[in-house]
């Protein structure tokens with residue numbers, strides 16, 4: 001008989017997690033004002049809030065921690081990290097930062113000016129924030145197909161070349177660079193094809209522009225290219241990653257994702273002028289050039305993490321687990337953003353809690369119900385996260401209302417996936433009895449989802 005699929009690692013250290021009773025969870029949820037960010041982690045059984053900084057480091061990474069060189073300047077750990085990044089990306093210049101948004105802050109301080117227009121595919125929140133706070137515009141050129149949650153296409157994170165061409169034809173004088181997010185987080189961890197990166201390169205060259213890759217999940221993107229795009233099946237992940245970066249001029253990286261460290265990030269580029277420009281902002285914002293925002297030990301661990309996570313087996317184990325959970329949801333008929341992406345499942349709450357009016361926030365209601373059911377913490381990516389319209393102060397109900405379940409790297413087993421799926425099925429089975437949601441009793445003007453206080457109706 002054919003051998004079943006199994007993880008490409010075994011477990012050497014464990015961290016106990018605790019179950020709780022429904023009564024306890026009801027009390028805790030109330031004390032947290034029905035906001036899952038306000039829960040204490042020990043009140044959570046399986047935590048699917050985010051895949052950012054929540055991964056498990058390997059024995060090699062922990063060993064590397066002990067080798068950290070904490071010298072203020074010229075740390076050997078910096079050079080280990082730099083050499084690894086040089087090899088994986090082909091980019092010569094490296095600036096370490098404390099996380100991804102800090103890389104954006106440093107690079108954009110050099111490149112983005114008031115009135116700049118930065119086209120790309122569904123800019124991540126912090127990326128958009130760092131553009132808009134400089135009175136510039138993040139112009140979304142993602143393909144329209146990304147909005148249809150039930151459409152199955154292999155590269156749903158792609159840039160629409162026609163939209164990009166139009167953006168450059170109209171605004172090229174104000175475009176400092178194009179940014180492509182791999183994988184496209186906002187569209188559901190959806191990959192971008194090599195063909196699409198080539199098209200973006202061609203358009204950029206036509207207008208003499210440079211391309212930045214927002215690379216938080218570049219290794220997962222490379223995995224999808226290998227398994228879905230013609231001509232890449234026999235290439236290694238490292239060969240594919242190098243080819244992806246060869247089509248760009250620089251990158252910003254949140255190492256908390258595909259670097260599998262708990263904190264860290266960097267900028268890398270092939271252009272000396274970008275490096276010189278960004279350097280001036282690294283020192284005041286992050287720190288001296290050979291540590292940026294990182295400890296020596298963390299740079300060592302990141303160098304190992306980048307090397308390990310650009311190996312096929314590690315990525316196959318990860319993506320396989322996300323697909324395993326998606327398969328269970330298929331079995332139970334629970335609708336989610338299709339096809340499942342690299343790091344999370346986005347449950348289409350509008351299609352599950354059809355009796356809950358949108359004014360009562362179905363996705364948040366579903367997140368609360370899932371927590372009460374089994375202590376599983378997800379995250380609303382929906383109407384609460386969308387904030388109010390800055391002019392009319394009305395809630396924005398135009399987008400999707402999703403419950404995001406992120407899967408941490410190398411942390412949970414497939415049995416935990418079964419628990420998540422079964423808990424969700426139990427809620428799904430009584431979806432028609434859930435007719436009321438929540439109302440807001442207190443909120444901030446911006447990014448209200450972190451601190452919003454809610455009341456159950």
Ligand SMILES: *Cc1c(COP(=O)(O)O)cnc(C)c1O
Pocket residue numbers: 052099100101102124126127181182185214216217253254255256257264265
């Ligand atoms: C997480 C993330 C960032 C920001 O990185 P932080 O490390 O959280 O600051 C930027 N872009 C993408 C696509 C991300 O997923």
